[in-house]
Amino acid sequence: MIGRAALxxxxxxxxxxxxxxxxxxLADPAQxxxxxxxxxxxxxxxxxxxxxxxxxxxLARDLRIIVRERIKAGDSDSQIKDYLVGRYGDFVLLNPPxxxxxxLLWLGxxxxxxxxxxxxxxxxxxxxxxxxxxxxxxxxxxxLEALIKDQG
Amino acid sequence: xxxxxYILPLVIFAVLVGxxxxxxxxxxxxxxxPLIGKPAPALNLKPLLDTKPGLADADLKGGLxxxxxxxxxxxxxxxxxxxxxxxxxxxxxxxxxxxYKDKPEDAKAWLANLGDPFAKIGVDxxxxxxxxxxxxxxxxxxxxDANGIILAKQIGPMMQKDWNERFLPKIKERxx
Amino acid sequence: MIAEIGHYxxxxxxxxxxxxxxxxxxxxxxxxxxWMAVGSQAALALFLLVxxxxxxxxxxxxxxxxxxxxxxxxxxxxxxxxxKISGVWGNHEGSxxxxxxxxxxxxxxxxxxxxxxxxxxxxxxxxxxxMISTGFLLFILLTSNxxxxxxxxxxxxxxxxxxxxxxxxxxxxxxxxxxxxxxxMAFSFAIAALIEGRVDAAWARWVRPWTLAAWCFLTLGxxxxxxxxxxxxxxxxxxxxxxxxxxxxMPWLAGTALLHSAVVVEKRDALKTWTIxxxxxxxxxxxxxxxxxxxxxxxxxxxxxxxxxxxxxxxAMLVATVGGSLVLFAVRGPALKGGGLFAPVSREGSxxxxxxxxxxxxxxxxxxxxxxxxxxxxxxxxxSVGPPFFNAVFVPLxxxxxxxxxxxxxxxxxxxxxxxxxxxxxLALALAAAAAALAWLVMGGQPKTLAASxxxxxxxxxxxxxxxxxxxxxxxxxxxxxxxxxxxxxxxGAAWGMAITHASMAVLIGGIxxxxxxxxxxxxxxxxxxxxxxxxxxxxxxNVRDERGPNxxxxxxxFVLKKNGQTVVTLEPEKxxxxxxxxxxxxxxxHTTFWGDYYTVIGDADxxxxxxxxxYFNPMVAWMWVGILMMTLGGIVSxxxxxxxxxxxxxxxxxxxxxx
Numbered sequence: 001m002i003g004r005a006a007l008x009x010x011x012x013x014x015x016x017x018x019x020x021x022x023x024x025x026l027a028d029p030a031q032x033x034x035x036x037x038x039x040x041x042x043x044x045x046x047x048x049x050x051x052x053x054x055x056x057x058x059l060a061r062d063l064r065i066i067v068r069e070r071i072k073a074g075d076s077d078s079q080i081k082d083y084l085v086g087r088y089g090d091f092v093l094l095n096p097p098x099x100x101x102x103x104l105l106w107l108g109x110x111x112x113x114x115x116x117x118x119x120x121x122x123x124x125x126x127x128x129x130x131x132x133x134x135x136x137x138x139x140x141x142x143x144l145e146a147l148i149k150d151q152g
Numbered sequence: 153x154x155x156x157x158y159i160l161p162l163v164i165f166a167v168l169v170g171x172x173x174x175x176x177x178x179x180x181x182x183x184x185x186p187l188i189g190k191p192a193p194a195l196n197l198k199p200l201l202d203t204k205p206g207l208a209d210a211d212l213k214g215g216l217x218x219x220x221x222x223x224x225x226x227x228x229x230x231x232x233x234x235x236x237x238x239x240x241x242x243x244x245x246x247x248x249x250x251x252y253k254d255k256p257e258d259a260k261a262w263l264a265n266l267g268d269p270f271a272k273i274g275v276d277x278x279x280x281x282x283x284x285x286x287x288x289x290x291x292x293x294x295x296x297d298a299n300g301i302i303l304a305k306q307i308g309p310m311m312q313k314d315w316n317e318r319f320l321p322k323i324k325e326r327x328x
Numbered sequence: 329m330i331a332e333i334g335h336y337x338x339x340x341x342x343x344x345x346x347x348x349x350x351x352x353x354x355x356x357x358x359x360x361x362x363w364m365a366v367g368s369q370a371a372l373a374l375f376l377l378v379x380x381x382x383x384x385x386x387x388x389x390x391x392x393x394x395x396x397x398x399x400x401x402x403x404x405x406x407x408x409x410x411x412k413i414s415g416v417w418g419n420h421e422g423s424x425x426x427x428x429x430x431x432x433x434x435x436x437x438x439x440x441x442x443x444x445x446x447x448x449x450x451x452x453x454x455x456x457x458x459m460i461s462t463g464f465l466l467f468i469l470l471t472s473n474x475x476x477x478x479x480x481x482x483x484x485x486x487x488x489x490x491x492x493x494x495x496x497x498x499x500x501x502x503x504x505x506x507x508x509x510x511x512x513m514a515f516s517f518a519i520a521a522l523i524e525g526r527v528d529a530a531w532a533r534w535v536r537p538w539t540l541a542a543w544c545f546l547t548l549g550x551x552x553x554x555x556x557x558x559x560x561x562x563x564x565x566x567x568x569x570x571x572x573x574x575x576x577x578m579p580w581l582a583g584t585a586l587l588h589s590a591v592v593v594e595k596r597d598a599l600k601t602w603t604i605x606x607x608x609x610x611x612x613x614x615x616x617x618x619x620x621x622x623x624x625x626x627x628x629x630x631x632x633x634x635x636x637x638x639x640x641x642x643x644a645m646l647v648a649t650v651g652g653s654l655v656l657f658a659v660r661g662p663a664l665k666g667g668g669l670f671a672p673v674s675r676e677g678s679x680x681x682x683x684x685x686x687x688x689x690x691x692x693x694x695x696x697x698x699x700x701x702x703x704x705x706x707x708x709x710x711x712s713v714g715p716p717f718f719n720a721v722f723v724p725l726x727x728x729x730x731x732x733x734x735x736x737x738x739x740x741x742x743x744x745x746x747x748x749x750x751x752x753x754x755l756a757l758a759l760a761a762a763a764a765a766l767a768w769l770v771m772g773g774q775p776k777t778l779a780a781s782x783x784x785x786x787x788x789x790x791x792x793x794x795x796x797x798x799x800x801x802x803x804x805x806x807x808x809x810x811x812x813x814x815x816x817x818x819x820x821g822a823a824w825g826m827a828i829t830h831a832s833m834a835v836l837i838g839g840i841x842x843x844x845x846x847x848x849x850x851x852x853x854x855x856x857x858x859x860x861x862x863x864x865x866x867x868x869x870x871n872v873r874d875e876r877g878p879n880x881x882x883x884x885x886x887f888v889l890k891k892n893g894q895t896v897v898t899l900e901p902e903k904x905x906x907x908x909x910x911x912x913x914x915x916x917x918x919h920t921t922f923w924g925d926y927y928t929v930i931g932d933a934d935x936x937x938x939x940x941x942x943x944y945f946n947p948m949v950a951w952m953w954v955g956i957l958m959m960t961l962g963g964i965v966s967x968x969x970x971x972x973x974x975x976x977x978x979x980x981x982x983x984x985x986x987x988x
Contacts, residue, residue: 022851041714101711
C-alpha cells in the first residue's frame with residue numbers, strides 16, 4: 001500500500017506523457033477509432049483519474065492491448081466494457097453507468113436545475129405580490145385615458 | 153419554521169462534513185474486487201523453477217489455497233514476504249505464487265535470497281492472468297476455497313492484521 | 329539561524345493574529361475606537377511577521393539549506409534559481425505558508441486602502457481575516473512546519489519533480505492562491521455585514537473590486553495550469569475534470585456568480601441575502617479545495633502527499649470557518665430584508681439567471697467530484713466519475729447561459745423588452761447561423777461536426793451580441809461618429825470590462841469547440857529523413873541528437889514543417905531525463921497559428937533507427953489562451969473603473985472640506 005500511496009503523488013502525471021504507442025495501433029482506422037473511444041471511457045486503475053488512453057502505466061498499456069484484441073475478435077464496445085467491469089468493477093468506467101447507485105449522480109444536475117428554477121419562480125411570485133408600482137399595460141392605459149376623458 | 157431557507161445551507165454543509173469524516177477513513181485508491189464470492193478465473197501458467205510445478209486450474213480445486221501475485225521488482229512484496237514465509241512454515245494454507253511481469257532470473261534470485269514460501273509458482277510474463285484476476289498492482293493475494301470460489305482478496309502487502317482479521321477466520325471456518 | 333527566525337516569526341504571527349481576531353471585533357461591538365484601530369496595526373504586524381517567515385523559507389531554498397527537511401525533500405542544488413524559488417510553494421508546507429502570506433497581504437490591503445470604510449465594518453472585516461489566518465497558522469505550526477530541521481542533513485536534496493520545473497507551473501500556484509485567498513475578502517465582508525445586520529449598495533461597492541481582483545487571479549491561475557498541462561504533458565489535453573481542477577473551478581463558478589449578483593445589490597439593492605450566501609459559499613469552496621487536495625479523501629492525479637492528521641485538522645478548520653459562517657447566516661440572514669423589485673425579463677432577471685445557472689453548474693461539479701466519496705461512504709462500492717459525465721452535464725447548463733449572456737446586457741433594469749432586444753440581435757443570430765453552416769460545410773457533415781457547429785454558433789452569437797451591446801452604448805451608426813467617439817472615451821471601465829469578458833467567453837468557447845472537434849493526430853515510428861502529412865503540412869524528422877541541460881540530459885528531435893515545399897517552421901521537441909529526481913519528461917515543441925497548433929513530441933528510440941513520435945494538429949487552441957487572457961484583462965479594466973477605485977470616495981470627501 002505504501003508504494004501505491006506514493007504513486008498518487010505526481011508520479012502518475014509524469015509517466016502520462018507517452019500513452020498510446022505506435023505498436024499498439026490497429027491497422028484499420030475505424031477499429032482504432034473505436035478502440036480510442038472505448039479507451040477514453042476506461043480508467044487506468046493504478047494512476048487513478050486518467051483514462052487508459054492517457055496513461056503510460058504498464059497496466060494501462062495491457063488494457064489498451066486487450067481492448068484492441070477484443071475489437072479485432074469482433075466484440076462490441078459494451079462487451080469489452082463488461083469484460084473489464086467483470087474483473088475490476090464499475091470503478092474501471094469513467095462514464096458511470098445509470099443504475100440505482102448513480103441515479104442521484106445523473107439526475108442530480110436536473111434536480112439542481114429544477115430547484116434553481118423553483119427558487120427563481122418563488123422569488124418572482126413573491127416580488128409580484130409586493131409590487132405595487134407595476135407599470136400599466138397598454139389596455140389599462142387606454143382604459144385610464146378613457147376614464148380621464150369621460151370625467152374631463 | 154419560516155426561516156428554514158436560511159438553515160438549509162448549514163444542513164447541506166453538515167451532511168457534507170459527515171461524508172468527509174467518513175471519507176478520512178476510506179481508501180479511495182483501493183478498488184474492491186467484483187470477483188469475491190465468484191469462481192476464480194483460469195490459472196494456467198508455466199513453472200518458474202525446475203524444481204516446482206507451474207499452475208493449472210486443477211490447483212484451485214483441491215482445497216483452500218492462497219494465490220499470491222508477486223514480483224522481484226516490487227518493493228511492498230518484501231514487506232509481506234516474512235508473513236508468507238511464516239504461513240508456509242506453519243502449513244496454514246498452501247500458497248500458489250504468480251510471478252507477475254518479472255525476469256525469471258531476477259525472480260529466482262529474489263526467492264533464493266529471501267526464501268521461497270510457495271507450493272507452486274507460475275510465470276505470468278505478459279500480465280494477462282493478472283488482468284483476468286482483476287489485479288492492478290502487486291502484491292495482491294486471493295483466498296480460494298476447494299470449489300474454486302474466491303473468498304477474500306488482499307490488495308497491497310498482506311499485513312499481520314489483515315491476515316488475522318480477514319483471512320484466518322475464513323480458513324478456520326472452512327477447515328472445521 | 330534564519331530558519332529559526334522564520335519559525336519564531338510564525339509563532340509571533342499566530343499571537344498577533346489572535347489579537348487581531350479578538351480586539352477589533354470586541355471594539356466594534358462596544359464602539360471603542362481605540363480597540364477597533366488595533367486591527368490595522370495588527371494587520372501590518374501580521375504581514376511583516378508572515379512575510380519574514382516566507383522570506384526565511386525562500387532564503388533557505390535559494391541557498392539550498394538541506395538541513396531543513398522541507399528543502400531537502402523538495403529542492404536540489406543543481407536546480408535553476410527560478411525553480412529553487414518556485415520550489416518554496418511546490419510542496420504542502422511551503423504552499424500553506426504562501427496561503428497565509430497572501431492572506432496577510434490582503435489583510436494589509438484592507439488596513440491600507442480601507443480608509444473610506446466605516447470603522448466598524450473595517451474592524452470586523454480585519455477580525456474575520458485574522459480568524460482565518462489564525463486557523464492556517466495553527467495548521468502550519470501544529471502539523472506542517474516548513475522549518476523543521478533534520479538531525480543529519482543530506483549532502484544534496486531530493487529535487488523537485490521535473491514536470492513542475494516549468495515557468496507555467498512556477499506561477500500557477502501563486503495566482504491560484506491569490507484567487508482563493510482573495511475570495512476571503514468577500515467572505516470577511518459578508519460576515520461583517522451579517523454581524524452588522526446591514527447590506528446596502530455601499531457594501532456591494534466595497535466588495536466588488538476585491539472579488540473582481542480575486543476572480544482575475546483565479547482565472548489566470550486556472551488558465552496557467554491548463555496551459556501547462558497542454559504543453560507539458562505531451563498529448564494535447566488541457567482539462568481533465570480531475571478533482572483538483574474541479575477544486576479550482578468550483579470557486580471560479582461561484583465567484584463569477586458572486587460578481588454578477590453583487591452588481592444587482594449595488595445597482596438595485598436586491599438579492600442581498602443571496603449575495604451574502606454566495607460570498608460565503610465562494611470562499612468555502614476555496615477552502616474545500618484545500619481540504620480535498622490535502623486530505624486524501626478524493627483520489628487525484630496531482631495532490632499533495634496526504635496525511636489523515638492533516639486532513640482532520642483542515643476538516644476541523646472547514647467546520648469552524650464554513651460551519652460558523654453558515655450558523656451566522658441562519659441566525660442573521662432573515663434580518664436582511666427586502667430590496668428592489670424586478671421582472672423576470674430585465675437586467676436583474678438576466679443576472680439572476682446567470683446566478684442560477686452558475687450555482688447549478690458549481691453544485692453539479694461538486695456532486696460529480698464528491699460522488700465517489702458519497703457512494704463509498706454509504707457502502708455502495710467504488711465508482712468513477714470522469715470526463716464523460718462532466719461533459720454530458722456541463723454543456724447543457726452552459727448553452728442557455730451563453731444564449732442569455734448576449735441578451736442580458738441589452739435588457740433594461742427592472743423590466744426589459746425581450747422582443748426588442750432580440751430584434752437588435754438579428755445580426756448576431758444571422759452570423760451565428762452562418763458560422764454553424766460554414767463549420768458544417770468545411771468539415772463535412774458528420775455527427776460530431778454537429779456539436780462543433782453548435783459550439784461555433786454559440787461563440788458567434790455571444791461575440792456579435794456583445795459587440796452589438798457595446799456599439800449600442802456608443803450609439804454607433806445611429807449618432808454622428810464624433811458623438812460615438814466622445815461616448816467611447818467617456819465609457820466607464822466597467823462597461824469595457826463587461827464587453828471584454830463576455831467577448832472573451834465567446835473566444836474561449838470557439839477554442840474549446842475547435843480543439844475538441846477537429847484534432848488530428850499521427851502516432852508512429854519515424855526514421856530521420858521520413859515525412860508525414862499533418863493537417864495539410866509535410867512534417868519531416870530531420871535530426872535527432874543528444875543535448876545536456878543544467879540538471880538533465882535530453883534527446884532533441886528536429887522537425888521541419890513545410891507547406892507546399894516551403895519551410896514554415898522548425899520544431900525541436902525534447903525528451904529529457906532529469907538526474908534528481910531521476911524522471912523522464914517530454915518537452916513539446918509547438919507552432920501556434922490562428923487556426924491551430926502544430927504540436928510535436930519525440931519519444932523513445934525503437935532500437936532500429938526509428939523514434940516514436942506524436943504529431944498533433946490541435947485546432948484553435950490559441951483561442952483558449954487568448955480567451956483567458958482577455959477575460960483576465962477585462963477584469964482588470966473593470967477594476968480600473970473610477971467608481972470602483974478604492975480611493976475615489978476619499979477624494980470626493982477631500983473635495984468638500986467644508987462638510988467636515
